[in-house]
Amino acid sequence: MKKIVLTGDRPTGKLHLGHYVGSLQSRIKIQDKKDYKQFVMIADAQALTDNYDNPEKVRKHVLEVALDYLAAGLDPKKTTIFIQSAVPQLAELDLFFLNLVTVGQLKRNPTVKNEMKEKGFELNVPAGFLTYPVSQAADITAFKATEIPVGEDQLPILEQVNDIVRKFNSIYGKGRNILKVCKPLLSSTTRLPGIDGKAKASKSLNNGIYLADSDEEIKRKVMAMYTDPGHIKVDDPGQVKGNVVFTYLDAFDPNKKEIEKLKAQYKKGGLGDVAIKKRLIDVLINLTKPMRERREKLARDPKKVMKILEQGSAEAKKVAAQTMAEVKKAMTINYF
Ligand code: TRP
Secondary structure (H helix, E strand, C coil), X not given: CCEEEEEEECCCCCCEHHHHHHHHHHHHHHCCCCCEEEEEEECHHHHHCCCCCCHHHHHHHHHHHHHHHHHHCCCCCCEEEEEHHHCCHHHHHHHHHHHHCCHHHHHHXXXXXXXXXXXXXXXXXXXXXXXXXXXHHHHHHCCCCCEEECCHHHHHHHHHHHHHHHHHHHHHCCCCCCCCCCEEECCCCCCCCCCCCCCCCCCCCCCCCECCCCHHHHXXXXXXXXXXXXXXXXXXXXXXXXXXXHHHHHHHCCCHHHXXXXXXXXXXXXXXXXXXXXXXXXXXHHHHHHHHHHHHHHHCCHHHHHHHHHHHHHHHHHHHHHXXXXXXXXXXXXXX
16 A cells, blocks of 8 residues: 655645755655655645635645745656546535634644734634635545645644544544544754745745746845844854855755865854855756746746646545545445
């Protein structure tokens, strides 16, 4: 039996380097493992929970995210890439799961709570947004996925998912595990900060480096990166901790030994910011250039990309329909 992996991204912006180290990279590795079957979902329905008034934005980014996936190396022959709303069984499953959580539980969920604050939803949160962890439980369980490559911020969501699974199995399963509990696959890299040193690269702060950024944009962003405000002259001793250039070098420079040497030199004094920034620019351009070239080529034929999503969605629908049949049977609502 293959292990089933599922992840998704909300199509609200292009993917950035944080997505790359956080999960894209591991998805690309997983698709080549014989004992894994991987689904990757473009979570348009989830994106609409806080962008319901801007469907054009979501629509546009479905294609952008698909381009990022394919450019980064996700292969539709190995990974089923699909669109959430094109698999109606997910909405159906969500409906039944909604009975298995309380509003209080959702309001207390740390991830939801945080996002509600960020988005200014404290008083008037759309019900769809508040309940997105339930819909995420449907995304995961419909495919019987047990391994979920996500960032740390998603851990409370996965706990909520497993809570629903256990409740479902105990009420409707009569001792059988109809649905499967899942576990996170955390990436070894800690979360990538924004170029300004803020904890998270985010679309609204525009402080991330996108996979699709040009060489010029990469140069500009790296040159603007937060380093150590106390490191004024080259000879001054500098701080490595909290220094965004070193955090990115740690995440992307393949030569770990040299980075350790550079860090030691920087701490002692005698290594300038421009030198380490130049090194990072080279590393990042090396990484993203081939992706960008693939992306530009793919972007010339959006119909072909949409066809890939259509085929992936058809495949996904078959799997989800099978689970849905088992769910309905367990719930004794398989009438005909
Ligand atoms: N909530 C995830 C995010 O914001 C996206 C997502 C939707 C997801 N459904 C999922 C992730 C299922 C993992 C599994 O990034």
